[in-house]
Amino acid sequence: MSTSSLSRRGFLKRTAAVAGAAAAPTIGFAGSHSPLTVGFIYVGPKDDFGYNQAHAEGAAAVKAMEGVVVVEEENVAETIDVQKSMESMINFDEAKLLFPTSFGYFNPHVLEVAPKHPDVRFQHAAGLWTEGMPTNVGSYFGYIGMGQYLNGITAGHATKTKKIGFVAAKPIPQVLLNINSFLLGARQVDPEITCQVIFTGEWSLAVKEAEATNALADAGCDVITCHVDGPKVVMETAAGRDCFVCGYHANQSPLAPEKYLTGAEWNWAGVYTGMVQTVLDGGTIDNFVRGGLADGFIKMSPLGPAVSDASRAQFEAVKAEIMAGGFTAIKGPLKDNTGKVIAAEGEGFAEDDIALESMDYLVEGVIGSTS
Amino acid sequence: MDTELGYSIIPLAILGGAIRVSTPFLFVSLGEALTERSGRINLGLEGTLVFGAMSGYAVAYLTNSPWLGVGAAMICGALFGLIHGVICSLPRVNDIAVGIAMMILGMGLAFYFGKPYVQPVAPDLPAIGFGWWSDIPQVRAALEVNVLFLIGAVLAVVLWWMLRSTRIGLILRVVGDSTDAARAMGLRPAVVRTCATAVGGAFAGVGGAYLSLYYPGSWNEGISSGQGLMAVALVIFARWNPLACFGAALLFGGAGALGPVLQSVGISEGYYLFFAAPYVLTLGVLIATSSPTRAMTGAPGELSITK
Structure with a gap:
């Protein structure tokens, strides 16, 4: 797929930005340091009393961090849809760290999009990263x-x-x-x-x-x-x-x-803030992360x-x-x-x-x- | 107490499933039968069903009364039907296209307004236990019949009688069969169709309230999973006859219970195949009852799919 594919959300965001700029031309972007944009993608609604809510609670903890902007999209199917969502977060929101959180996103979707964006980090929940897969992809999960x-x-x-x-x-x-x-x-x-x-x-x-x-x-x-x-x-x-x-x-x-x-229960808040902090500090997250009760996962x-x-x-x-x-x-x-x-x-x-x-x-x- | 019923659980579970799962199919298909008898198709009922489920749940939660929830779902459903009916009364508007638009609109609005109600727990609609004569808990559970199911059953008979033997039924049928004849009789087809679509929408709204207020009994975005669309197809399957709609809804509900219950008695190989049972059944019945001479018997003449 081409990088010019438009998503509805991206389009709305752009038009809103244009409208905002027209309405308030004197307000510019403050700060010299551009914040890190982190994208979360969920397969269902993020308040489902379950899997997606657990991830969304982790995302909420990331949102509270300094120097981080969080973008989220719910109800994204495990189809070509998730590739569009990821492309849109990368191209329009300039996300540098993505968390596609559903099992079926990994193969082939994450593995297909990742090589096109070597400067973006893809952190996938539940997938099984192995040697030979793109190095900007990581998989993490817990011993639930x-x-x-x-x-x-x-x-x-x-x-x-x-x-x-x-x-x-x-x-x-x-x-x-x-x-x-x-x-x-x-x-x-x-x-x-x-x-x-x-x-x-x-x-x-x-x-x-x-x-x-x-x-x-x-x-x-x-x-x-x-x-x-x-x-x-x-x-x-x-x-x-x-x-x-x-x-x-x-x-x-x-x-x-x-x-x-x-x-x-999942306990993603600690895991996610830790991963985001690693990226903020200029470090690299391990490609393969697992943890259990003892690790707070x-x-x-x-x-x-x-x-x-x-x-x-x-x-x-x-x-x-x-x-x-x-x-x-x-x-x-x-x-x-x-x-x-x-x-x-x-x-x-x-x-x-x-x-x-x-x-x-x-x-x-x-x-x-x-x- | 002995809880091992063995394979005799299968017919019991199918009966229980038919009673539990069929109600939304029943209400949506009755509403759609009414609408289609007047010569229009409302494909938007899936959206109406989902919006009914959301509004019913929200109002029941806010007022603590499930019946007010059902009322709200009914009013919302009627409004959706009314919008569809009025738009389709404009010249050169295609009812199928409007229906698809209304379906997407209904679901979108329901998801948007429904966000705050995914977590709270709303009161359930009451059920009547017809299994009091039995000591077996499985029988008692299967015969827990919700009031809406009973209302739906009565409604099917009333609609059948109404279409057959009353003046209103005659007007609906004339409008549905021939716009020209209806005009010649001094009827106003657009008004009749709009009313029929609004009433059909109200029925679908009630079906949605059953989903969120009784079974499965909570609001979330995946609550309907296409039941509204299937119910529209059921109407054709039922040949536009309300009594047959009741039978078809029961059949669909019961067939849907087959997959889980077969796994529960240990027949677990190939469960994806059993889950397809309702659809295989539909195909089978359609093929068995089709014939080159009377395939569309009962189809209203003005219906855009049969024209």
């Missing part, structure tokens, strides 16, 4: 699977039917790791527990998410969590069916205060009133282990739910093991399939 593992521990204590449920969007590695971690956490409490998963096929599909939650409740699941962009519908529907819920992405306890056990919601003392004690103990670093949730002896051996006795994948990022299986005890 460990948060789902902790969710699973509270779920294991809360379930009476020994069946817990997971509403999932798409069978990509991050989602599969969350499902597997949720079950393995619960199995720390009782190895008989199974986890039913239902895939909706899309990141945000309110009616299907509600149907999936009802189907889980019908199947006898009494603790439900999810990995969709906006967990609000799942939380409200599950609580309405008298199920306990574990949150994801952000703190959803206000939606179901009595039923909310805990939740795995993720955090847990405060435990809800339904969490028992035994549950709380185990939760805190495991959390302390994770805080120490290198925690291994996916460890042998472990099979997937088709009977294939994942890890033999003594083997395991620590939270920072890169092999986890190409996960393509559901572990034994998860009822569901990846395709």
Whole structure:
């Protein structure tokens, strides 16, 4: 695509600038130092009680920094649209640092646009940067699977039917790791527990998410969590069916205060301000950044009133282990739910093991399939 | 209590899904059937549905009364219909083009005004539990029937009767079948069509309020995911008959529940295929019921797509 492609937002901004200049010709641009423009692109609305809100809270922290201008665009599809948005932020807003925050933006969109703009830094959430990819691209993510593992521990204590449920969007590695971690956490409490998963096929599909939650409740699941962009519908529907819920992405306890056990939340504010500060200081961000609970990339919601003392004690103990670093949730002896051996006795994948990022299986005890 | 129902959960879930999911389809398709019977197509109902969902949620949250929300959604829907109707009454205006414009306008306005209402929690519409006779929680849950669904069912019968046996129905049908005949009878087609479009819009607004105030029961920008457009297609599928609209809406709702429930009983291979069930079903029924001689039976003569 050419660099002259016009976006609606860019056009509006320009016309507004022209109009402003005409109205107030005496006001010039103050300051000799031009501020750093940082662009954030979201796949959904930035107040969705979920994935996009977590990133937008990080962007809000960046906005409060000195010498930084933030531009944002919501509801950008994982298609050629995101390339247009990035080009527009670069060409019209003169952004030098971009955060395209959705998984599907990475390949091919970020990888296609980045080589054309070597002076712009692209920081992509959840992607997997490897040697040979453009060096002005970086990928970062957090080990939120460990948060789902902790969710699973509270779920294991809360379930009476020994069946817990997971509403999932798409069978990509991050989602599969969350499902597997949720079950393995619960199995720390009782190895008989199974986890039913239902895939909706899309990141945000309110009616299907509600149907999936009802189907889980019908199947006898009494603790439900999810990995969709906006967990609000799942939380409200599950609580309405008298199920306990574990949150994801952000703190959803206000939606179901009595039923909310805990939740795995992103904590992007610290991560983003750190990255922006690096650029302001003239440094370079690493191409591959990962972090977990100990690094402040993720955090847990405060435990809800339904969490028992035994549950709380185990939760805190495991959390302390994770805080120490290198925690291994996916460890042998472990099979997937088709009977294939994942890890033999003594083997395991620590939270920072890169092999986890190409996960393509559901572990034994998860009822569901990846395709 | 035994919660393991095995495969018997499938028909139960389809029934439950049909009751839960069908209401927006029902209201939008009833409204569109009315509009199309008068000889116009309003493709903007997707936008009306989304705006209805937003305005209903906002008003219910602000007044703490879900019924005021439904009322607001109805008024907003009627206004959208009125705008469409009035614009289309101007000479040489294409109703399909205006409909697409109204759809985009409705969604844009809803997203714009709806921003502050994504986070708050509004009160839900009440439901009536018809499952009191059963001890099984799944049956009770499936038979939670929302009042709007019941109203919609009654409305389908009333509209069917109205189109068939009343003076208003006759006027609508004449205007829809032949503008010239209507003029000769001293009717004013543009006024009748505008009114029919406004009423159709009001129905779609109520359908939107159901989405945000009952199921799934919250306002966000992806709430409709094209249900308004599908409902417009349902009208053709239902051959412009309100009773058939009711059946088609139930069918669509039930088929939509198939994907999740099959996964929940462990039939999880190929779920993308099951999610396509409503559309495959539509294609199948359309093919099965089509015929070179009576394919468009029931289609109003003045409808721009059949002319």
